[in-house]
Amino acid sequence: MPTLQDVARRAGISPSTASRVMNKYDGAFPISQKTRERVLEAARELGYVPNAAAQALRRGKTRTISVLGSSPSFFRISTDPANFHMAAMAGLMEAAIERGYHVNLLSGTETDPELGGAYADIGLTDGLLIINRDLDMDAAYVESLKRLDKPVMYALDYPDGRGFYATAPDDVEGGAMATRRLRRAGHKRIAFVRSSGYANIFDRRQAGWEKVMGAAAQRDAADLVMNVADVAPDAFAARGVTAALCANDTTGIRLHRKLEEGGVSVPGDVAMMVFTHEAEKNPTPVDFDGVAEPLSRIVSSAARRLIDLVEGRRTKKTELFAYNLKEGATV
Amino acid sequence: MPTLQDVARRAGISPSTASRVMNKYDGAFPISQKTRERVLEAARELGYVPNAAAQALRRGKTRTISVLGSSPSFFRISTDPANFHMAAMAGLMEAAIERGYHVNLLSGTETDPELGGAYADIGLTDGLLIINRDLDMDAAYVESLKRLDKPVMYALDYPDGRGFYATAPDDVEGGAMATRRLRRAGHKRIAFVRSSGYANIFDRRQAGWEKVMGAAAQRDAADLVMNVADVAPDAFAARGVTAALCANDTTGIRLHRKLEEGGVSVPGDVAMMVFTHEAEKNPTPVDFDGVAEPLSRIVSSAARRLIDLVEGRRTKKTELFAYNLKEGATV
DNA sequence: CTGAAAGCGCTTACAG
DNA sequence: CTGAAAGCGCTTACAG
Helix, strand or coil, X not given: CCCHHHHHHHHCCCHHHHHHHHCCCCCCCCCCHHHHHHHHHHHHHHCCCCCHXXXXXXXXXXXXXXXXXXXXXXXXXXXXXXXXXHHHHHHHHHHHHHHCCEEEECCCCCEEHHHCCEECCCCCCCEEEEECCCCCCCHHHHHHHHHCCCCEEEECCCCCCCCCEXXXXXXXXXXXXXXXXXXXXXXXXXXXXXXXXXXXXXXXXHHHHHHHHCHHHHHCHHHHEEECCCCCCCHHHHCCCCEEEECCHHHHHHHHHHHHHCCCCCCCCCEEEEEEECCCCCCCCCCCEEEEECHHHHHHHHHHHHHHHHCCCCCCCEEEXXXXXXXXXXX | CCCHHHHHHHHCCCHHHHHHHHCCCCCCCXXXXXXXXXXXXXXXXXXXXXXXXXXXXXXXXXXXXXXXXXXXXXXXXXXXXXXXXXXXXXXXXXXXXXXXXXXXXXXXXXXXXXXXXXXXXXXXXXXXXXXCCCCCCCHHHHHHHHHCCXXXXXXXXXXXXXXXXXXXXXXXXXXXXXXXXXXHCCCCXXXXXXXXXXXXXXXXXXHHHHHHHCHHHHHCHHHHEEECCCCCCCHHHHCCCCEEEECCHHHXXXXXXXXXXXXXXXXXXXXXXXXXXXXXXCCCCCCCEEEEECHHHHHHHHHHHHHHHHCCCCCCCEEEECCEEECCCCC
């Protein structure tokens, strides 16, 4: 590959000046028209392409942001319609195109056990966008991000109180919203059903439920907060529970299946609401009532704010988006 | 950010050795266990992260491949279900995850008019995957790729006879297959309907049609080959044409609308087939009969073969995939 | 088993 | 208006 040296030589000029031409450098003094043209012509003739790695090393910038999914398999994108990734990618690329940034999808291993589980590879990039990562899984990883001298933006999930930038749905308010909906439908004893993992997110959603449930949530927590893995179909009737708020759609699907298999009818015996996301079509096999996060808009704003940080602009620490109430067939 | 220098200093060792430890270097001589541990500990304590740009500059490798869509707006991914991008991304990421490569989505401007329309930016990457780019649009661009000393793989479309690597559907055979299908349904005079742009692809598809049509294609070309922009609804009856093969689904949609508006019934008066792609659901508003390219598998294989080239393995120049016959409601 | 030194290809502060 | 020189942070061939 021809280098800038080669271009300079052919143009009969120094590399410094050649660099200024190629970078449309706008210094104190202009570059003479003749020099400019000679350099551009040499570049054309040689098919010169700047070495991006050298530029990145020298400038400390790449005009690329990287995206880390919840796990490497996050990017095993499904061809299912109305899929989570689709909405996330759409929001992401909208922002990237608008700002002229490339996007690096990190698909390999990005932590190194020998370094104590700390981050090992975020690729060649100016900033890191972390989408929906289960933060309970790798505390060492989250710690290591604080040391990164590149901006980090969390989207959807984020570690509370650690001072990271975050763009997320308002989970507490979402939990309250869903619980109020069930209250309005006449339910008094409403369970909060979660699963292992994503404790960080699920705690916030549960906090919203607690807010609306008031004293009952405290008093009857042992009865009302359930892990979907342990719950038996008759647990609801036994505890006088007539409705369930599920911490995400997977939890909802599992509960729904258990209830069906146990002969419990939804919504006849038990009403259900789930946390889910906006998409063209219902992303679950069941048409749940629920609260839906505006996924595309969240990811898009997250990327835009990350780029703001990369370019030295200020942006608020946390941006929260409201959930939308979604009507289905389970309340 | 701490550098390798800092790690070496803290470990009381030279940068060379520190580098060998971090890279799990497996040279002629092993590294002493004590040295190894001291380096790793220093790295952990400092939160050392290698500078990817420096590594890339030095190694000449990034473990990243870049993807160029048909235009920057290629990556304005739609949230429509069963969408083209979804299938392409799915195939792409399958290969990338399998091989441990990051993927760089090029979203900005990638040609520079001052350099005569030649390529200006493919980002930090080891190889370039070009998906479905309309090659008629920018010949200078295609030329400039030949000078790149990084491997280039075309997917879906490719410039014929220029010696580029390509992974694509067998357009000639696809055209023949669709034409045979119409023949079997009893049609004798079958039009080939195309539009401006993508001349490269459409020529191949037309060649397949010509093969099956035989002498009629030559003789009646003026009557039978149409541009959808010019075609009038009554043109078919006037020319005794009872079927149309459309060069892609957009062309099909436009023709279908024109016929409908002109009171021509499909398939009653005119049968239609289109070139389209496999997806979960019919990607067009009309349920066309057609030949569908296996999009995910093509892109996945293209990415895999590109990575083979990056890593110095040989792979064949052109890989062609068969179209699948797709039943609809228009023949 | 480990270190000193060169060099990957740029950009920019400094000097003229 | 232009050039010489330093340095970004690594890796590796060479020497010991």
